[in-house]
Amino acid sequence: MDCLIIGKVWPEPSSTAAGRRTHDLITALQLGGWQVHFASAAQRGMYALDLDALNVETHNIAVNDSAFDHWIASLAPELVVFDRFMTEEQFGWRVAQHCPDALRVLDTSDLHCLRMARQQALKSGAALNLRNETALREIASIYRSDLTLMISEYEMELLRREFSIEEELLSYWPFAVTLPESSACFEAREHFILIGSFLHPPNLDAARWCRQSLWPKIRAVLPNAELHCFGSYGERYAGELHAPKEGFHYKGRAEDALETMAKYRINLAPLRYGAGLKGKVFDGFLTGTPTVMTPIAAEGICSQEEWVHSEVDALVADAVELYENLAAWQLRQARERALCEARFSAAHWQPQLMQSIRTAIDERDRRRQQNFIGQMLHHHQHRSTEFMSRWIEAKNA
Structure with a gap:
């Protein structure tokens, strides 16, 4: 079984919590029997994780480039994970067109619209505004995805309360930790x-x-x-x-x-x-x-x-x-x-990811039929992202 993770950047677990999150994701997928591929349009930093050593196949891709369409159709992954909503915006419509049977999973890492709202509130002293421009994009990405992995229970509850996201579109999956037996006194x-x-x-x-x-x-x-x-x-x-x-x-x-x-x-x-x-x-x-x-x-x-x-x-x-x-x-x-x-025990949470993904794969067609907002966004809003990408591609050519 092939799984593709599309990253905004190449993961750096030694630099960022987001990089550690991606490493956790790779580990759990491999333990579940998946052959993991990782692709990104970014340049690799000097502190990037050595994915080759982890038996992860790596691929360089480009945004606004139809070469991606042929490549992903050839790879034909059964599971595609977007590591942030911006990545889903760039590549989600291409995956949906050329690998329609692939389960599309969004990993938010953290809820960007919440972070931006808090930053703005701190700067301005105004009340928290969750319904910001980032939320318009991020919530749309969640609806377009078959499943969204949430790292925080607080954020899951916020999505249900503030944006009426159906529970089966979300899956709680936090950091998975194995503690050492001892530490310095x-x-x-x-x-x-x-x-x-x-x-x-x-x-x-x-x-x-x-x-x-x-x-x-x-x-x-x-x-x-x-x-x-x-x-x-x-x-x-x-x-x-x-x-x-x-x-x-x-x-x-x-x-x-x-x-x-x-x-x-x-x-x-x-x-x-x-x-x-x-x-x-x-x-x-x-x-x-x-x-x-x-x-x-x-x-x-x-x-x-x-x-x-x-x-x-x-x-x-x-x-x-x-x-x-x-x-x-x-x-x-x-x-x-x-x-x-x-x-946050790894022994508990690593297998939980596979259970959520297997359930989402088994129920993919039913969930897509019931997710009318997601269908609507694919039909209308996300088409604008597609056409903008095609316009940029044609302009670059």
Whole structure:
């Protein structure tokens, strides 16, 4: 059985949570017996995952190019996964035309319209507007797809409540985690870590907010502590984030995020906006590093826990308590580990993906017939995307 993943970019699990998500997806599909192909129109970065070593066949494709039509018809995959709604917009109509029997699956990674709405609300101070331009595109992509994989239960409920998405069009599939048996002890660690790709705007905002509002208060209580800020693709921000006299150090890219985080006592995740599950929180789970987090960082993971704080002073107090108090640190570490094992075990979630896909394949025709909005979008709205693509192709020729 051949499965094709079409990626907006080549996955970089060491750089982004989205890259880790793609790696999880590949692993689960291969365990389910699929031969995985990966294709992208992007240039491969130097930190891209070595897909050849994973026995994944790779393909370079181009947007607005009818050569894709002949290629995918020849490949004839039974399953096609689009890793973001923009990828489905570009290639979904071509897949539908030339491989009509293939199950078309959208992986949102995170709900882009929610993230954009939160970013705009933070900037403007206005109320959250979920019905934005991104939502018009993203929700249409969900309706056009046979199945959409959602990483967050919160976002699934939002789609049902705000946009009336039918439940059978959605499948909850979070990060799938296998925790190591042990990690470094309290005494072997020191300092604070803040980590995340700076290609992702919420991470830059979190670093700036931490530098301006959180860290000065933590440093006032812990004058010998340091915060080490790691982030891929953040060199342009080094000037504003590197302040060694204040104990705030910009360290650049962490070549191995888990090995790096395991050396630190506290993981800071002061996100003010964003969506999906946050890879940095899972890095904390995997390394046994307690995480001080905001509601955005905790969303879909542990948002009801008493250690989730939105106010600066509460975040600072939590950070200081965990840094100084061995018993509090050990208790938080144990509770975070238990939560991760209960909610995100790979042993449970890896097989769940195959069950969702098999059910969607078996019920494909019925679901498509009942999904009238999806049919309508394929007939009307998505045709405009097709004709624009054909126009660009003709213009380029």
